[in-house]
Amino acid sequence: MSTIWRLTAFADFKPLADAVERLDEVYPPIALSWLLFEDGAAARMDVLFEARPDEAAFREASGLTGDIAISVEAMPDEDWVRISLEGLKPVDAGRFVLYGAHDRDAITAGQIGIEIEAGPAFGTGHHGTTRGCLIAFDDMLNAGFEPNTVFDLGCGTAALAIAAAKVLPDAEVMASDIDPEAVEESAENCTKNGTPGIDCFVAEGLDHGKLAGREFELIFANILAGPLVDLAPGIANALAPGGRVILSGLLTEQEAWVRAAYESAGLDVHRQPPLEGWECLVASKR
Template sequence: MTTLWRLTALSDFATLADVVERLDEAHPAVALSWAIFEESDGARLDVLFQSMPDEAAFRRASGLAEDILVEFGPLPEEDWVRLSLQGLKPVEGGRFTLFGAHDRDAVAAGQIGIEIEAGPAFGTGHHGTTRGCLIAFSEMLDAGADPKTVFDLGCGTAVLAIAAAKALPAAEVLASDIDPEAVDESTENCTKNATPGIDCFVAEGLDHAKLAGRQFELVFANILAGPLVELAPGVADILAPGGKVILSGLLTEQEAMVRTAYEAAGLTVHRQPPLEGWETLVATKG
């Protein structure tokens, strides 16, 4: 896994909110993700980067004033999600509630609980992309959808696969990730959530014997805009007629590019309301 870098800035909430608004509008995106946390004496902005950030370039893109001091450094792979979740509470996404072990009593009646601890793999539910997928999936279920075959492409922590297995106990659910560490964590999460029937395996994109000749009624693809575009023809091929794919991991400025790729692959694309600058698309075959 690539070591990420975290930049931290402390100021008042309104000032940092203006910075986040600039980051949301920046094209191309200048960082992987960003979030504001309220502190006792103000607010903290955490920004995650794929590699060591250029502080001057970041200040220009974000409008962060020179008198606001920043700290940044490499974030150990095993710690970055855990650190970013300090102080966060259980998260609801449609009919699903994601929680850590310390919040097992926080799931409201009627909600489907999914226990996910902070760890090295992406997909804790506190990010707009994961929540967007869960909300879109919930809306499908509310509309009467009952897919019997589900595939979580780039599963991370297997949050979405677990949601499918819990909501659709009769469905066959597969989950893959390019990272063996993520697949190990996914397998542990499936056991923890009493969904051991999910088949988790390592695969690069759609290249795996378990996927050869297969079609699925529902596919989750919460990855990144570039891979989503590259995989569009293959995702269309593995969708059964009438099947749907829930796409996320893309910023608002990347939405048109991803939507165009899936429309070109023959799918009808519906845009969900954005969450925190992140987009979720639902594409249907036929």
């Protein structure tokens, strides 16, 4: 039987959330998967590896360099399957529910299901940033905002683009990512979810011929605070009058910095309730 190795770290939520964020950015991924479980102010991070991990290298890659206790243990194969599926229970976000194929039968009528398997691309819905974007989108729909043109910048699994295409079947939906592997996974997810019309392509930020001169009524941008600030003038320019951008991937201490960048670009910025330590801003063009 092949052995899967599990590395576990217990600490405050914040350093572990930062570590997860760093692991999300390491390419190629150094582990099979990583999950963060919240327990009040404390948290546990489980990281699964195909071979015994080098603890020092992991600490460096994840930024967990302090006196955070880390344990490493071997697990039999059947435990890995059970635990990975347990960690991926369906996630509700407004009218949307994200689930893996193993939970297909658990989706009830009235929910808009988005089927995403855990894989290298970010966006199963288990992260507060993805869920925050979907809740902000759901709030907009409830308020009667129905965009005809949608762009998911940094699409990961394309969960956000798929959500838009499902509720707005007549809208034009585009999705891009800097990572070609994510774009490949996005295209597969679009087909699997019955939204094959979403145009998925590789692009860094707004740097692509397909985006030249384009204006969108809704942009999702769940990336990190730094790129969000750099992209503020470009994103503001790519919004149609009355258009909105949902900004996510920023921590509470970065909220003022990102807000200032989008206000300087001429947008009105509204703060959504934070989720699991992650902020979500909605910026609108007059």
